[in-house]
Amino acid sequence: MTLSVRPAEPEDVDAIADLELLAFPLDPWSPTLIGEGVAGRVPTTSYFVAEQDGRFAGYAAVSVVQDVAELQRIATAPRERRTGVAVALLAGVDGHAAAGGAERLLLEVRDDNVGALALYRREGFAEIARRAGYYRDGTDAVVLERFVRMTP
Ligand SMILES: CC(C)(COP(=O)(O)OP(=O)(O)OC[C@H]1O[C@@H](n2cnc3c(N)ncnc32)[C@H](O)[C@@H]1OP(=O)(O)O)[C@@H](O)C(=O)NCCC(=O)NCCS
Numbered sequence: 001m002t003l004s005v006r007p008a009e010p011e012d013v014d015a016i017a018d019l020e021l022l023a024f025p026l027d028p029w030s031p032t033l034i035g036e037g038v039a040g041r042v043p044t045t046s047y048f049v050a051e052q053d054g055r056f057a058g059y060a061a062v063s064v065v066q067d068v069a070e071l072q073r074i075a076t077a078p079r080e081r082r083t084g085v086a087v088a089l090l091a092g093v094d095g096h097a098a099a100g101g102a103e104r105l106l107l108e109v110r111d112d113n114v115g116a117l118a119l120y121r122r123e124g125f126a127e128i129a130r131r132a133g134y135y136r137d138g139t140d141a142v143v144l145e146r147f148v149r150m151t152p
Contacts, residue, residue, distance in 0.1 A: 001052050001083070002051075003050065003057070003084060003085065003088050004051050005048055005049070005050050005088050005091070005092035006051070006092075007047070012049050013038055014031070016034050016038070016047065016059045017029075017030075017031040017034050019077055022078070023075035026135070026137065027136070029073070037061060044064055044065050045062070045072070046061070046062055047059060047060070047061050048062070050089050052080055052083065052085065055080075057077055057083075058074070058075055058080060058085045058086065058089055059074075060073060060075075060089040060090070060092065061074075062093045062096060064096070064102050066101065066102070067102055068103075069093070069100070069105045070105075070106050071105060071106070071107040074086055074090070087119075098148050098151065104145055104148060105147070105148050106144070108141045108143055109142050109144060110135060110139050110141065110142075111141070111142050112139055120144050123146070124146045125144035126144065126146065127142055127143070127144055128144065128145045129143040130142055130143065
């Protein structure tokens, strides 16, 4: 299988919006917002798409402001999970963040998101803060951080 990551294009918006609904049902971003972001009309924000053998496999959205990059979204299509898609997307995000001058990569994750927490732990993120009752259903948010990895 060939796994690749590239900047998102307008043709990806429907696939991203469908996966957004599935992956973030409590707080989905609208297709309009995603379309604006992919078109480059949301300041600081960029979208990346992962493909497995040319099939849409996942996406990530990242915002870069000076020395800090924030991973706003990352999701893998259910049938493509546990094949390294998220790790590849994170590497793409790192490359973009480094090129934009960011040194730190931050994200927020639900305290009950066992799979994502395992991914981030494996990827070297460390907890720097916790926001009690941050999500609408009362779940805590965990704020994680690591240094941006420079491409060798
Ligand atoms: C979290 C998510 C992005 C992981 O994507 P993925 O493409 O399956 O992750 P990868 O295949 O790159 O996983 C790399 C490693 O992370 C860990 N990991 C990933 N998902 C895991 C899970 N569900 N349970 C335990 N460990 C997990 C494993 O160590 C895995 O390596 P392995 O498969 O060799 O054991 C995916 O499950 C998803 O889209 N979830 C819904 C959206 C979401 O929660 N996004 C994060 C919001 S902060």
